Amino acid sequence: MSESLKTTSVPQAVYDALRESIVTSAEAPGALLTETAIAVRYGVARPTAKAALERLVSEGLLSRRPHHAAQVTELSRDDIEDLYGNRALLEEAALGILASDGVVPIAALSVHRELLEHARADNRAALARTDVEFHRALVLAQHSTRLAKMHGLLMGEIELCIGQVQSHQLIRPDEIAEQHQSILDAVAARDVDLAARLTREHIIYARDRLLQKYDDDHSEDS
Amino acid sequence: MSESLKTTSVPQAVYDALRESIVTSAEAPGALLTETAIAVRYGVARPTAKAALERLVSEGLLSRRPHHAAQVTELSRDDIEDLYGNRALLEEAALGILASDGVVPIAALSVHRELLEHARADNRAALARTDVEFHRALVLAQHSTRLAKMHGLLMGEIELCIGQVQSHQLIRPDEIAEQHQSILDAVAARDVDLAARLTREHIIYARDRLLQKYDDDHSEDS
DNA sequence: GCTCGTACACTTGCTAGACAATGTCCGAGT
DNA sequence: ACTCGGACATTGTCTAGCAAGTGTACGAGC
DSSP states (O other): OOSOOOOSOHHHHHHHHHHHHHHTTSSOTTOEEOHHHHHHHHTOOHHHHHHHHHHHHHTTSEEOOTTSOEEEOOOOHHHHHHHHHHHHHHHHHHHHHHHHHTOOOHHHHHHHHHHHHHHHHTOHHHHHHHHHHHHHHHHHHSSOHHHHHHHHHHHHHHHHHHHHTTGGGGOOHHHHHHHHHHHHHHHHTTOHHHHHHHHHHHHHHHHHHHHHHHHHHHHSOO | OOSOOOOSOHHHHHHHHHHHHHHTTSSOTTOEEOHHHHHHHHTOOHHHHHHHHHHHHHTTSEEOOTTSOEEEOOOOHHHHHHHHHHHHHHHHHHHHHHHHHTOOOHHHHHHHHHHHHHHHTTOHHHHHHHHHHHHHHHHHHSSOHHHHHHHHHHHHHHHHHHHHTTGGGGOOHHHHHHHHHHHHHHHHTTOHHHHHHHHHHHHHHHHHHHHHHHHHHHHSOO
């Protein structure tokens, strides 16, 4: 007990670990997670595990019926469309605010550079993760706390979505990077309409690639 | 134990009761709510009270620092603008969807009739409550579950906002009812742009009345 | 052989109590 | 007047356990 830096609270740590294993699909969709199983896995008491599970349920990553074990949410095609439609709405608004202020957020810039690195190395898994981080950084940069909160809620499920459909397999790194650059340019140029339009197109583009992969995966069975 | 229908779970009941007393400003903004105090007030165990408090914190109705009692969130002028700005964004999108489908939701219609009753009786408190319910019903009627979830999150804080600024005092019942009717008409006529525009104007109108009252209340002190 | 009902195992719902860790505040000593 | 120390309040987390709901599998009856 000397090496642990006690970075956060115990339930937070359990939540983080559990969330990570869910969005990376280490826990398959539909997998059952009982409170006691989580408790023994991370060496915590059952109420602690329960708190982490309930939080994940409220964020939509887990589902549960009253007296049953929680299970990893299985996203349908409609869910994907819903998620990305609302994401487009929110990010379009966020980028509009950023562009009208003409402030290019430095946090997003550094993430963008990191993303370029991954693109050059053709590391698609890392790129998918950094892509999410880039969009988070953009939305966090504008001042509306509620917009950021709602966006965070959506992005949680979107990460799960990206994990379940292994969409990073068909990502085109150069296109992603280029689209991000265009958006940043529009913000710097204070072109509100362009920034909003490019953002929506970028997200719809991502959605379509996801849906395409989803359909491919689901065409052989049934 | 024969008359109680056991309508919901215990934490849910505590949550409901607590939420009610918060949004009605029975608990003044800034009031301290300790876990033990809530537990004894409702005759439940401390973990149960804790769960209810944590849920309210996650919804923004309560604030808390790590080892301190939770307290009722005090909304600032910026918070009001933020809440209503995002509310306009979401409801504009929701009404756009409804109008493009051309389906006037029956749930919203019945709430609208109830609202007309309150308007006729000039019961402003009930009207404010029904107004919120009307907007919830509208958003619930479109099919996007995420949009409804995010809207619900916002409306929680908005109810608190309405309670803190006693805004119902300066509501004009006839104007509210008329604006709602116009929106419903636009949806029935499948006029997407009009429905969206009227919705935004209606919300901005409500926001401005709220801000006006807020400024009046805060001009004498300081 | 099939259907129905019952009992059991699993899991959560909720409670009780305890101890540790932390933050606040007030008073004592300098 | 200022600093330091300790008491108090509050939450964080754990252990323990009972009650209640749900599904399943087994056995009885037809």
